[in-house]
Amino acid sequence: MNNSIEMKSITKRFGSLTANNKIDFQLRAGETHALVGENGAGKTTLMRILYGQYAPDEGTIRIDGREERYNVAKALKLGIGMVHQNFMQISKMSIADNIILGHAPKKGFFIDYKSAKKEVSVLLDRFGMKVSPDKLIGSLCVGERQKIEIIKALYLGAKVLILDEPTAVLTPQETQELFQIIEELNSEGKSVVFISHKLREVVRIAHRVTVMRKGEIVRCFDKNEIQETEIARAMIGKQEVSLIQNKNRGNTGETIFIAKNLWVFSDEGAVKVRDISFDVKAGEILGIGGVEGNGQSELINSIIGMTGISGGNLRLVEADFADKTIEERRNLGIGYISEDRMTTGLALNANMDENVICGRENSPQFSRSGFLKRKEIADHSQKLTKEFDIRGIHAEKPVKQLSGGNMQKIILAREISRKPKLLIAAQPTRGLDIGAINFVREQLLEQKAKGTAILLVSADLEELMSLSDRMIILYEGEISGEILSEEFIENSVTEEEIGLMMGGASRSKRQVS
Amino acid sequence: MREHAMKLMNRDVLMKPLNPLAAIATAFLAAGLVVWITGGEPIEAYIALIQGAFGSESGLMNTIRYTLPIVMLGFSFSICDRCGYFNIGQEGQMYAAALMIAGVQVWFSDLPAVAMLPLMILSAIAAGGIICLVPAILKFLFGVNEIIIAMLVNYIIVLLTNYLLMYSSIADTDKTSPMSITILPSISRPVLIILALMIITAYALCLRSSAPGYRLRMVGFNPHFAKASGIDTIKLILIVSFLGGAFSALSASGEILGEYHRIYTGFAANLGFYGMTAALIGSQSTLGLVLGALILGALQSGSVSLSVMTDVPSELVLVVQGFVMLFATISILQRWTRQSV
Known part of the structure; x- marks a missing residue:
């Protein structure tokens, strides 16, 4: 196979920090090449260089054998597209408008909407999206919006697609769909760079895996060498890689916190939390799962007092606190590890x-x-x-x-x-490296041992399953499922089952079917 | 990573004093250029300015006299700015305070001076504070743009003042131009300076070391964080807004009771902008703010000797002040944009 992209001896410095040090990176036509490493390892910098956002200080890039120097605009012409972590989309414009933005087909002075929509429709069909190109981007869910980003890159003629942490916001099912798309693109001879933390996904989809650490390449694994533990070792550069688990599940005390029939509305009047009831006991870690944006933030904010509730009751030990100020709540014993x-x-x-x-x-x-x-x-x-x-x-x-x-x-x-009685930990390990993640987990488990009630909200399913005594899943502001500590202890619940709940399928329905 | 961060830090440390100083230097250069183009001698003009402002005891006293109100207005702008309230209503707050002083003179003319003086200052503070609260309440509770409100309030009060100085019991109708009756209680200049120094010290101390000052700084750094940590941000902002108006009122009290002993129609014109400029020059530091005010005050007191000693008209001072404002604002904008990146 030929290298369609060849980056040679790329060095990029920001002040005294060397973000990329003499990096060699090749991409073959039709392959998926995963780029993994901890935060700050230099993955995104390297890909921004490839995408033309940064110019390298040293080194060369060859595209299809020709040495090129370029900016983003030219990168698009050279067939390099990137899907960013935060979508670059305008929510109040239609799907078609977003896709043709900046590259609209013209008929004289005017935009040729007819041919644009036709082209967009074809692409939408190809990816199995049954939506009108006139629909507003803002009305789509995250997974769909990501597909639109990919479609946009393809519309612009991308032969090389860079995906920056594409699965961070997806349910397991949506991730599967994304992988199908990636495989399809590969079969058409298009190459994909897949940036990720999640090793399981990398093992599943990548033909080759390059591991970066501290701005350098540690190792490039070929297809037959790819192994989760080996990659993890290369990533952190230590032998010890296991993440700490909750080994004392279900051992809990009296009820500390109760939320009863809680309703929360957004400022615009949309229902964000719909009639939710749950409790947390002393020494219990209650995990709250769900795809981000299904009411988790609103639920937390209503408990800590950043927003008011529209109905229901909040109780800590013996005291109702729904009408108390943030300061009073904190003095009552509510601690908050912020999601941001x-x-x-x-x-x-x-x-x-x-x-x-x-x-x-x-x-x-x-x-x-x-x-x-x-x-x-x-x-x-x-x-x-x-x-x-x-x-x-x-x-x-x-x-x-x-x-x-x-x-x-x-x-x-x-x-x-x-010394809180109820500790709310929202995305407590987001963006941290493995050492820091384990430190945070240790601290949470230590608090559990001391009898603190802990509410753990996380987008990371692995984390929830590793730490929770019990878990509830939120879908569109409602509890779509609960996983009891026995199920964790007996290991009788799978990630796929939880994934279905995250997608809104309630448990009883699945049992019937 | 650490090294990179350290370097960034150093740049911040360097930029902090450098930026406003550079702004002032650029302003003097630019104004000098204007003088030179119009056929004057910029160096000669600046020497005359400096001599006028600092060269004699009376010049120095004059400089201090012009500096003090600017310092108070700088405080007024600075504390509001920390809460995200862009307080440009100082002129209105000053006129409202001045009207209250005159009102006390009329309504309580029987009171002895010892009682009348504090009553005047307190009612001035109340008036200035309330006027400053209006845009803050509209902004933070109802989301109305405070700049527009403050400007409109300014117009109303300025015109109201003009009216009252002609057709009311506080007007001195014997005079041809509109002005108030004489305000009898007065504060001598040394006492004024001592009082001002006490206020400046208390301000710096409270901001640095008191619990409310700490809360204000946290709100300034990050209001979301402050709120989530249990600080009642709205209450704090409203108190601070009242204080912002109170500082404007103190500035007006000093001017009326210490210098003019009457209200003239334009006595506070443009002063608010000088206060804002001093605050921008000081950028969060009290000492910097006082020094900034000193430069602006020196320009004003030096302007007299400028026109006496050279051919350069005293309006040059306005040009310099304009440039200082312009460049101080630019340096602040630069900092904002860098923070937001």
Whole structure:
């Protein structure tokens, strides 16, 4: 097979950081080449160079044997397309408009909508999408929108398709569909670069796997060498790769938190949480699963008090708290590990001391008659730095200079040091490397052992299945299924079953069929 | 990664003082160019300016006299800015405060000066604070653009002031131009300076080391985070907005009670913009804000000697001030855009 793309000795530096160091990367026609590595390994940088977004500092790119230097516009002409993690789409425009945007066929001065729609329809048909090209992009679900992105790249004549973490937002079923599309593209001689963290998927779809670490290529696996454990080892560069599991499932105490007949509406008046009831017991990790955007964020926000509820009841131990302020709820014993470190989790421009006392600046521990006790605050923050092994802290410097793992540790330290009764952990390991993931898991399990009730919301099914004592699945604001701790202990529930619930199929229906 | 971050940090540390200084230097260069093109001697003009502002005791006192109101207005802008409230209503707040001072003079003319003076300042603070609260309430509770509201409120109050200075019990009808009756209680300049220094110190201390100051800084850094951590952001923002108006009122009180002893129609014209410029120059630092105000104050006090000592008209000062404002705003914009990337 010929190399359709050959990147040779590519180096890219950002200031003193070398994001890509002398990288060689080849892509053959008709193959799926997976690019794996931890966050910050340089995968996306390398692909942005291939896509023409960055110019390499050193090295050459050959496309079909010819050396090329190009920007994004020319990359499209050369047949290189990229589907980004965050879709570049305009929700208020139609499918057809989004696809032809910037490349519309013209008839004189006007856009030739007729031929554009015809072409788009053909492509939609080919991918089994039974939607009109006039439908608004915003009305499609995430999986469909991703297909549209792929269709757009093909419409522009892509022979090489770069998919950046394409399965992060998909259900297992949608992922299967995506894989079928990828295989079909391969059979037409088109090549795909598949960037991912998820090794199982990589093993399933890739012909070759290149592993990157710290801006360098560790190893390139050929089809017959691909093995999950080997790849994982290459990724983190250590022998120890196993993620920590909850080994004490179902061992729980009295009920700590109750949500009863909860209703939450969005600002626009759409139902986000529909009549949900559940409870969490002491020492229990209740996992909340589901494809993102099915009411998880709204549910959490209503519990911590960022948004109001429209109906129902919230209770912590003996106290109803639905009408309490955020501060009162936190003082009652609700801790919150934010799903977004950068917005609700931390003040990035503030330093460690300021970040760990936020919300407690008025407590007698940290202030006297309205003025902060600098010494006590510094001591407290130093104690937490040690306890949670937070690296890279400088007293006066803003926390934005820290790595994601260390930022997350600050949040954990702040929330856990308040000794919460109910700890809400939303996407607690998102974007972290394996070492940091295990640290977070350890901390959560330690809290479980101490009798904290934990509400774990995650988009990562593996994480939910590894940690949860019990699990509920949200679909369009309702609970579409529950998995009991016995089922986890007996291992009688499969990822596929949960996947179906994530797609809205309720359990009883499946049992009937 | 760390090294990269460290370097970024260093650049931030470098840019922080450099940026506003560069803005000021550029402003002087640009204004100098204007002088040079129109046939003047820029260096001579600037020497005259500096001598006028700092060269004599009376010049220095004058500089301080012009600096103090700008500092207060800088505080007014700066604390509101931290909450995401772009407070450009300072002129209106100052006129409202001044009207209250005159009102107290008329309604409570029997009071002794010791009682009347604090009453005047307190009612001025109440008026300024309430005027500053109006756009804040509309913005943060109803989503109305505060800049438009503040500008409209400004117009209303300025015109109301003009009217009251001609046709009401506070108007001095013996004079040909509209002005108020004489405000009897007064504050001498040394006392004014001491009071101002006390306010500046308290402001810096509270912002840095008090629990409410901490909360304000957190809201400034990241309002979502502050809210999620249990800070009642709306309450804080409304209190701060009132304080913003209070600082404008203090500025007006100093001007009326310490300098003019009457209200003239345009006594606060453009002062709000000087305050804003000083705050932008200071960019979050109290000392920087005071220094920024000092430069603007020096320009004003030096302008007299400029026209006496050189052929360059004193309006040059307006040109420099305009350029300082322009470049200070640009440097702030640069920082914003860099943060958002």
